[in-house]
Amino acid sequence: MSVKEKTAVITGSNSGIGLGIAHSLARGGMNVVLNSFTDREEDYSLAADMAREHGVDVRYIKADLSNRDEARALIEQAGTCDVLVNNAGIQHVAAIDEFPTDKWNAIIAINLTSAFHTTAVALPMMRKAEWGRVINIASAHGLTASPYKSAYVAAKHGIVGLTKVVALETAQEPITANAICPGYVMTPIVEAQIPDTMEKYDMDRETVIRDVLLSRQPSKEFATTDQLGGTALFLCSEHAEQITGTTISVDGGWTAL
Secondary structure, three states, X not given: OOOOXXXXXXXXXXXXXXXXXXXXXHHOOOEEEEEEOOOOHHHHHHHHHHHHHHOOOEEEEEOXXXXXXXXXXXXXXXXXXXXXXXXXXXXXXXXXXXXOHHHHHHHHHHHHHHHHHHHHHHXXXXXXXXXXXXXXXXXXXXXXXXXXXXHHHHXXXXXXXXXXXXXXXXXXXXXXEEEEEEOOEXXXXXXXXXXXXXXXXXXXXXXXXXXXXXXXXXXXXXXXXXXXXXXXXXXXXXXXXXXXXXXXXXOXXXXXX
């Protein structure tokens, strides 16, 4: 089954992992719907530039995924959704007894609950088209844990569980659901952490990357957005038709420890 001319909706995709996946799917011939909560001229320009680069249809749809109605409206406005990539996510770090309730609620809403809402609207479209792929971007933290990340770890474990349920509910249909679990990926958000960490620990850039950011990643190398995009494209291919309800780790050996 060719992925050309199919439509992929990718949440949280105007930068970082989501944007990398969008480029890979567009490069593979898919039409793409980009999304974030902002409504800036550069968001729409990004979509136009990607369309010209890859020769496919690319649109940008604003939606605040912390809001149930906007999460569902994103898929409805897309009109069709052959591939749903639930990628949107935020992070906050604090001890449980100091973790702000509003931060907990926001992380669960965006990182987990939004995926329920988008999937609920997308599945009927996939059934009507008799083909579909649900790809949830979880994390190494969907399979293991770290201190001070209670909401993020809970949400990512939840995404893995939701993925399994979707896979079971669609197991006898031409629809699959899988979770990609990245370790640390070099994105603008991660890049922005490096100078502050260098100053805090009085370390050079290379030491911060190796001994702080990548301390739990045995390869001591970041995963790339291209690698994650290639993994997503593979999951859309005919070679992955019997891969469903599972996790694929792209973490440099993190979860092998």
